[in-house]
Every structure is written in C-alpha cells, then in structure tokens.
Amino acid sequence: xxxxxxxxxxxxxxxxxxxxxxxxxxxxxxxxxxxxxxxxxxxxxxxxxxxxxxxxxxxxxxxxxxxxxxxxxxxxxxxxxxxxxxxxxxxxxxxxxxxxxxxxxxxxxxxxxxxxxxxxxxxxxxxxxxxxxxxxxxxxxxxxxxxxxxxxxxxxxxxxxxxxxxxxxxxxxxxxxxxxxxxxxxxxxxxxxxxxxxxxxxxxxxxxxxxxxxxxxxxxxxxxxxxxxxxxxxxxxxxxxxxxxxxxxxxxxxxxxxxxxxxxxxxxxxxxxxxxxxxxxxxxxxxxxxxxxxxxxxxxxxxxxxxxxxxxxxxxxxxxxxxxxxxxxxxxxxxxxxxxxxxxxxx
Amino acid sequence: xxxxxxxxxxxxxxxxxxxxxxxxxxxxxxxxxxxxxxxxxxxxxxxxxxxxxxxxxxxxxxxxxxxxxxxxxxxxxxxxxxxxxxxxxxxxxxxxxxxxxxxxxxxxxxxxxxxxxxxxxxxxxxxxxxxxxxxxxxxxxxxxxxxxxxxxxxxxxxxxxxxxxxxxxxxxxxxxxxxxxxxxxxxxxxxxxxxxxxxxxxxxxxxxxxxxxxxxxxxxxxxxxxxxxxxxxxxxxxxxxxxxxxxxxxxxxxxxxxxxxxxxxxxxxxxxxxxxxxxxxxxxxxxxxxxxxxxxxxxxx
Numbered sequence: 001x002x003x004x005x006x007x008x009x010x011x012x013x014x015x016x017x018x019x020x021x022x023x024x025x026x027x028x029x030x031x032x033x034x035x036x037x038x039x040x041x042x043x044x045x046x047x048x049x050x051x052x053x054x055x056x057x058x059x060x061x062x063x064x065x066x067x068x069x070x071x072x073x074x075x076x077x078x079x080x081x082x083x084x085x086x087x088x089x090x091x092x093x094x095x096x097x098x099x100x101x102x103x104x105x106x107x108x109x110x111x112x113x114x115x116x117x118x119x120x121x122x123x124x125x126x127x128x129x130x131x132x133x134x135x136x137x138x139x140x141x142x143x144x145x146x147x148x149x150x151x152x153x154x155x156x157x158x159x160x161x162x163x164x165x166x167x168x169x170x171x172x173x174x175x176x177x178x179x180x181x182x183x184x185x186x187x188x189x190x191x192x193x194x195x196x197x198x199x200x201x202x203x204x205x206x207x208x209x210x211x212x213x214x215x216x217x218x219x220x221x222x223x224x225x226x227x228x229x230x231x232x233x234x235x236x237x238x239x240x241x242x243x244x245x246x247x248x249x250x251x252x253x254x255x256x257x258x259x260x261x262x263x264x265x266x267x268x269x270x271x272x273x274x275x276x277x278x279x280x281x282x283x284x285x286x287x288x289x290x291x292x293x294x295x296x297x298x299x300x301x302x303x304x305x306x307x308x309x310x311x312x313x314x315x316x317x318x319x320x321x322x323x324x325x326x327x328x329x330x331x332x333x334x335x336x337x338x339x340x341x342x343x344x345x346x347x
Numbered sequence: 348x349x350x351x352x353x354x355x356x357x358x359x360x361x362x363x364x365x366x367x368x369x370x371x372x373x374x375x376x377x378x379x380x381x382x383x384x385x386x387x388x389x390x391x392x393x394x395x396x397x398x399x400x401x402x403x404x405x406x407x408x409x410x411x412x413x414x415x416x417x418x419x420x421x422x423x424x425x426x427x428x429x430x431x432x433x434x435x436x437x438x439x440x441x442x443x444x445x446x447x448x449x450x451x452x453x454x455x456x457x458x459x460x461x462x463x464x465x466x467x468x469x470x471x472x473x474x475x476x477x478x479x480x481x482x483x484x485x486x487x488x489x490x491x492x493x494x495x496x497x498x499x500x501x502x503x504x505x506x507x508x509x510x511x512x513x514x515x516x517x518x519x520x521x522x523x524x525x526x527x528x529x530x531x532x533x534x535x536x537x538x539x540x541x542x543x544x545x546x547x548x549x550x551x552x553x554x555x556x557x558x559x560x561x562x563x564x565x566x567x568x569x570x571x572x573x574x575x576x577x578x579x580x581x582x583x584x585x586x587x588x589x590x591x592x593x594x595x596x597x598x599x600x601x602x603x604x605x606x607x608x609x610x611x612x613x614x615x616x617x618x619x620x621x622x623x624x625x626x627x628x629x630x631x632x633x634x635x636x637x638x639x640x641x642x643x644x645x646x647x648x
Binding site: 050051052072073074075076077078079081082083085086087088089098099102103146147150 | 541543544546547548549550551552553554557561562565566643
C-alpha cells in the first residue's frame with residue numbers, strides 16, 4: 001500500500017480544468033517533486049493535499065485513510081510556503097513552538113523540541129530573533145523548523161527556495177536533502193526550477209496544463225523524456241528534422257550531412273532530439289558553423305548554424321583546445337544518445 | 348521672505364550645516380504657509396484665552412487667569428469635558444468593535460463584492476456630516492421619527508425611543524460618521540498581512556478562533572489603534588453631530604466653544620475651552636501613539 005496516494009484527482013475552477021486525472025503513489029520517506037511551468041496546476045495539487053482547496057473529483061489517501069474528509073488543521077502535514085508565512089509578531093522560537101502549543105505538548109517538552117528543531121536547521125542562538133530581523137535564508141530555516149517540529153507525516157514545500165539568491169539556494173538544497181534523509185519525512189516539493197527538482201527528488205512529476213507528462217527518477221525524465229514538452233522543460237535540447245533514406249540498403253536515417261543506420265519500425269519523416277552535451281565535434285557529420293562561443297567556467301557553450309537549423313553544443317572544459325567563432329565544424333552524436341519522434345509531435 | 352533666500356547657499360557655513368541650508372530654503376514656502384494658517388492663529392487663540400471679557404465692555408487685551416480659573420473651578424466645565432471624552436471613548440470602542448471585523452470580512456471577500464462593499468463603506472464620506480446626522484434625526488426624532496412611528500404602530504415599543512438630545516443618540520450617530528476611518532485604517536493593516544499566514548496557522552493545527560486571536564489580531568492591532576486615535580480625536584472635536592443630536596442641552600467641548608464665541612460673544616472663554624480641548628487631545632494622541640509604537644515595534648518594524 002502506498003503511503004500517500006492521489007487517485008485521479010481533479011480540480012475545476014468554473015469551466016476551467018486546472019488539475020486533471022492526477023494519479024500518483026508516494027512511498028514512505030520518498031522525496032517527490034511536482035515540476036512544471038507556472039499555471040500547470042502543481043500548486044493547486046499541493047493545496048488540495050494540504051486541504052486549503054477541495055478537489056472537484058478524485059481521492060487523496062494517507063496510509064489508506066481518506067484525507068479529503070479531514071479538516072486541514074487535523075491533517076498533521078508540515079507546510080513551508082513560498083513567502084514563508086512566518087508570524088511576524090512572534091520570535092523564531094515562538095513561531096516554531098506554535099504548532100506544538102496547538103497540540104497541547106507540555107511546556108518542558110515543547111522547549112526541548114523547539115531547541116532541537118532550531119539546532120537542526122542551524123539556527124541555535126536565534127531563538128529570540130523576530131523574523132524581520134533575519135535574512136531570507138534564516139527565515140526559510142525557521143519556516144522549515146516550524147513545519148518539521150510537529151513531526152508531520154508529509155512535508156509539503158511550496159517553492160520554498162525561489163526567494164533566495166542562487167548561491168544560497170544551492171546551499172539550502174543540499175541542507176534540505178540532508179535533513180529530509182535524516183528524518184525520513186515523506187516530502188512533496190512544488191517547483192518550476194528543474195535543477196532544484198533534479199538535485200532534490202527521488203522522483204519527479206513533470207506537469208503541463210494540469211496533466212502529468214511524466215513520472216520518473218530525475219535521470220529517467222532527463223535521459224528518456226516521455227514527450228517533447230518534458231525534453232524541452234528539463235534542460236536544453238536540439239531538435240532536427242530527419243528522413244529515412246530507402247535508396248540504400250540497409251536504409252539510413254539522414255539529417256543533413258549526418259546519417260546513421262535507420263532503426264527498425266520507423267517510416268516517414270521523424271524528429272531527432274539530442275541533448276547539447278551529447279553532441280561532439282567530429283571529422284564527419286552534420287556540417288555547421290560556430291556563431292557564438294561562450295565560456296562558462298566548467299564548460300563551453302557553442303551556438304552553431306547547421307543545415308538543419310540552430311544547434312546548441314555544450315563541451316566540458318577539459319583543457320583541450322576548442323573551435324572558435326566562425327569555424328566550420330561537423331557535429332556528431334551516438335545513436336543511443338538521441339530520441340526519435342514522428343514528425344509533427346515536436347512541431 | 349528674503350531672509351530664507353539670503354541665508355541659502357551663497358555664504359554657506361562650513362561643515363555639515365551646509366547640507367541643511369538648501370533643505371531649509373526649499374521647505375521655506377511650505378513652512379511659511381504652515382506658520383501663516385496654523386501657528387499664528389493658534390498662538391493668537393492661546394493669547395485670547397488670557398484676555399478679559401465683560402457683557403458691556405467686550406474683550407480687553409489684558410493678561411488675567413479669569414477664564415482658566417472659571418473652567419478649573421466651575422463643575423459645569425468638568426462635566427462637559429468628561430462628557431466629551433466619554434462620548435469619544437465610547438464611539439471609539441464601538442467603532443473598533445464593529446470596524447475591525449468589518450474590515451476583516453471585507454478583506455476576505457472576492458474581487459467584485461469587495462469593491463462593491465468598499466464603496467458602500469466609503470460612500471457616506473461623500474455625503475456631508477450634517478446630512479447624515481439629520482438622517483438620524485428624521486428616523487428617531489421624537490414622535491414623528493420614521494422608525495419610532497413604525498415601531499410604535501407595530502406595537503414593539505410603547506413610547507418613542509429617546510434618541511435626540513441623548514448621549515446614546517450622539518454616540519450612535521458619531522459611530523456612523525466615524526466608521527469609515529476605522530475600517531480604512533484596519534484595512535490598510537490587513538493589506539500588510541501575508542495572505543498565506545492563516546493557512547500556515549491552519550496547517551499547524553490552529554482553530555479558526557485561535558487564528559484570529561493569536562495570528563490575525565496581533566498583526567492588525569496597530570491598525571486598530573491608529574484607527575482608534577483618528578476616531579477618538581475626530582469624535583472629541585466633532586461639532587456638527589453633537590450640535591444636531593445633542594442640541595443646546597448636551598454640550599460638548601466643540602459646541603460649547605462655538606456657543607461662547609457666537610452666542611455669548613465671550614471669545615476669551617471660548618478660546619480657553621478650545622485650547623484646553625486641543626491640549627488634552629494632543630496629549631492623549633501623542634501619548635497613546637508612543638505607547639503603540641513601543642508595544643508593536645516588531646509589527647511596525
């Protein structure tokens with residue numbers, strides 16, 4: 001039996017369907033991300049789990065128990081909001097203590113649990129600070145401690161890191177993952193940042209327009225995207241129009257001056273999708289010219305114009321000399337690094 | 348006038364004060380207007396309160412404490428001031444008691460309803476206070492008041508409700524007039540409250556009542572208190588409503604000052620009453636403001 005189960009969950013606002021047929025089984029201790037652009041229904045789904053919104057149809061079950069009939073205050077979930085939603089008139093310790101007070105936890109135990117929760121998020125000694133006197137990262141940690149101190153069955157994170165600057169966000173990602181691993185709290189994260197989803201989650205649910213596009217591990221969704229949307233949303237991709245050349249035997253898959261043995265079961269025109277880091281410069285292959293070369297520290301980013309349109313190539317900065325702007329190059333990739341779709345699917 | 352321009356940057360003093368000079372010069376026109384229309388008349392009123400007055404000799408520009416002595420010793424004035432502040436305090440309490448929930452409910456309404464009800468609340472501000480107060484007189488004025496007639500013909504009351512020339516009537520009419528100020532003040536405080544904060548409290552297991560008492564109320568309290576200061580000072584110095592509802596029988600500070608000036612023509616006594624009202628109000632407002640700022644330093648930041 002899954003720990004948290006969403007069964008064909010749906011939400012309509014008037015005639016508009018915001019979440020449609022959302023089914024997901026989350027195992028105990030798992031870290032799941034809902035990933036998608038704004039307006040894809042990920043936050044709506046989270047709010048239905050939290051109980052702030054009532055689903056139009058479908059069911060939410062926690063350990064087999066129907067959750068939709070339970071008051072939000074009785075669900076026992078920990079939630080970290082995008083704005084943190086700290087109580088500004090309470091100190092950090094009072095904020096964290098609030099959930100325990102509501103649970104009528106005895107005073108001595110409360111003090112101890114607040115102290116250990118603040119220590120866990122690295123805020124020991126900040127007990128008497130008011131939220132407004134703390135940095136964004138510190139407020140974030142208070143919000144996390146406040147959600148975790150009640151020992152929630154599920155931790156819900158609503159874009160918790162989006163208000164932090166890039167460096168701090170990376171640090172918090174690592175810390176969040178460690179805390180979650182140590183506590184083993186089942187966690188659902190809502191985010192529009194694919195890096196965040198990939199670095200934190202056990203599995204990612206990619207959503208678009210209220211529907212699930214793909215559920216899989218970060219690696220699966222990146223390496224084997226189920227749709228053109230997933231491929232484009234999770235990192236950069238290159239799409240080439242290609243055709244099957246049957247005049248030769250065995251038939252070959254041809255994109256410009258690049259060709260490879262045609263895989264079985266493909267007829268007519270197809271679209272080839274290749275990740276930029278899987279394309280290399282070779283002696284033969286798709287003829288292209290480098291338009292821009294950007295140095296990004298650990299890697300180079302090349303923008304090339306080829307016979308099949310613009311191509312982005314990423315090469316590791318491994319110390320080898322790289323082609324410069326204006327160079328004519330040939331682009332090649334391994335057959336197993338590309339995915340094929342019938343033409344029109346990616347148009 | 349030329350003084351302000353002369354002292355400007357031409358011969359600027361060395362050091363820090365050179366920065367202050369242009370600032371003073373730039374604010375001079377506003378300061379002069381402020382002095383001309385507020386400070387000078389105020390000082391003259393204060394001076395007037397020390398002048399002598401007689402039925403046949405009129406105002407004599409001498410310095411005596413006769414008016415202040417009369418106010419301090421005659422219990423009539425103590426009673427009148429006590430009534431003024433009692434009415435203002437009651438009005439403030441009732442306005443806060445109704446205005447704060449009103450603003451909270453208003454804030455939770457959805458877009459279209461919110462703007463409609465906001466208009467309904469603010470709309471009365473567009474109508475003269477006199478017209479609004481006379482409306483109450485039409486409804487409850489003696490035997491001919493519309494509401495009184497209706498209630499009596501329904502047999503709900505035996506005799507007309509006493510409204511005109513009562514303190515209750517004055518408080519009711521003042522609350523009606525002052526309500527928009529309280530609602531606006533609380534409304535402004537509510538705008539600063541994180542819309543997710545109630546959900547956060549809810550997810551931590553708080554009941555709706557606990558959320559209002561422990562989360563919402565402490566955050567809007569500064570708004571309630573600043574609204575209370577506005578309502579209290581406006582009610583204590585209100586003229587039109589007490590004049591119409593209270594009439595000549597139930598005088599408050601503003602109506603008394605008015606009568607001394609225009610009926611008795613005892614300007615010095617009227618000035619003393621007006622100055623005392625002003626001083627008392629300033630002390631109360633400044634005092635409670637300091638108290639609020641200290642108490643709610645964290646919410647205000």
